[in-house]
Amino acid sequence: MSGKRVEKTRPQHPRRKLDARARRSRDALGSALIALMQEKPFDAITVQDVLDRAGVSRSTFYQHFSDKDDLFSSDADEFLEMMSTALSLQGDRSDRVAPVREFFTHAAEVRGFLAALFESGRAEQTLELARGHFARGIERRLTELTRAGDIAPEQRRMLAIAYAGALVSLLEWWIARGMDRSPAALDELFHRMVWNGVASPMN
Numbered sequence: 001m002s003g004k005r006v007e008k009t010r011p012q013h014p015r016r017k018l019d020a021r022a023r024r025s026r027d028a029l030g031s032a033l034i035a036l037m038q039e040k041p042f043d044a045i046t047v048q049d050v051l052d053r054a055g056v057s058r059s060t061f062y063q064h065f066s067d068k069d070d071l072f073s074s075d076a077d078e079f080l081e082m083m084s085t086a087l088s089l090q091g092d093r094s095d096r097v098a099p100v101r102e103f104f105t106h107a108a109e110v111r112g113f114l115a116a117l118f119e120s121g122r123a124e125q126t127l128e129l130a131r132g133h134f135a136r137g138i139e140r141r142l143t144e145l146t147r148a149g150d151i152a153p154e155q156r157r158m159l160a161i162a163y164a165g166a167l168v169s170l171l172e173w174w175i176a177r178g179m180d181r182s183p184a185a186l187d188e189l190f191h192r193m194v195w196n197g198v199a200s201p202m203n
Helices: 020-037 047-054 058-064 068-084 100-109 111-120 123-144 153-176 183-199
Strands: none
Touching: 020 047, 020 058, 020 068, 020 111, 047 058, 047 068, 058 068, 068 100, 068 123, 100 111, 100 153, 100 183, 111 123, 123 153, 153 183
């Protein structure tokens, strides 16, 4: 889990299907940066530090990224897109609109990285990116679920934006409290809110 947002922080390299070798290189670079962020401040990390940790050449790095910020941003974008669309891509048959349990479980597994993310000052842009991805993912789910079939397209979009914001706020609250509730309990709470809201008439 990494971070970035908005146009100025979007990856500068166009996304394309990667062969296995390129995918391994990108994964190694992303993992190296995440590990380094937990060892020292982001601003103190150099591209060479990342290359040394990942065992990747400088020329390979610059085939994919312009600098370490681009690597950080691209990694976050890719992860959040995958997570926000997971239910749709997996053909999930529940009435859940977002994989809250899975997302929060992952967050609990990477506590050290999350602490480094907040210390780096990049948490805000990462959370903003998450809002955008989950808004699109939730809107997509609302088009797939029979239970949401009566919701007009414009209302789906509004609800998706509202629920994505609520999801990210719930995540921030949970982290601030030391992750004191189970991801499953928060998934249930979130979806109870979602469907109570959908059941309410909208003018």
